[in-house]
Amino acid sequence: MKDNADRLLESVVEKVMKSSHIESPSPDFTKMVMSYVSTKSTATVYQPLISKTGWLIVFGIATAFVIYVYLSTGTDTSEWFEAIDFYVIATTNITNFFSKLKLEQVTSYAMLVFGLMLCAQIPILKYFIDKRQRKFS
Template identity: 55%
Template sequence: MKENADEFLENLVKKTMKSSPLEAPPSDFTSNIMARINVKSTTTVYQPLISKMGWMLILTTGIAYVVYLYVISAGEPNDWFKAVDFSTVSNNEIMNFFSELKLARITTYAMVVCGLMLCAQVPILKYFITKRQQGSY
């Protein structure tokens, strides 16, 4: 019974499809749609938080400060380092843990190679991400 109903429906669909004409869009359909779309393209221009001039000013100020400190303290001994107690930094449990930690030579080599690979991959990935954002990749 169910097979007859399925066959009847299939025949009905075939007859309906044959009798209905195939509709096609007009030839200028795409251009009409595109003409109706108002595209306002706004591109975001990348501007760094600190400009090149700002970095130069920061670098110049830092160098001038170091030179100033060197000139001012040229004749005086640096006794103010003795007044600061650095023992809390060097005498704690974390430093003791790392001082007792012994790494195998192969582990040290692996860490150095991984660090170098990371330093090499960061500029490469930045290049590809920049290219993808610009749309040329």
């Protein structure tokens, strides 16, 4: 049954192909397409978000601020520095916090495998991204 259907389909396709005629484009088709493409395409020019003069202004303001702060403060401490309570930082013992933390052995292994897989994936992803960029440039 399938062979008969295939033969019938083949004969129909042959009849359609014989009755159709080949269409060809006009003689200046390529010239018209190329002129259309060349007029429509424009190159994208890279423009940074902050120009060089903008960076120079930001750098100059930051430098002026650092110089102002350095020259305006003497050897004495300023008021805002005295308002910070460093006693909380000095009395907090971070090692005590981590010593109370108990991890199961399975969790430790899972974290170790996750870290190793992450370290393995970074060079692989970098290779594929570099390969894709080379293909488009």
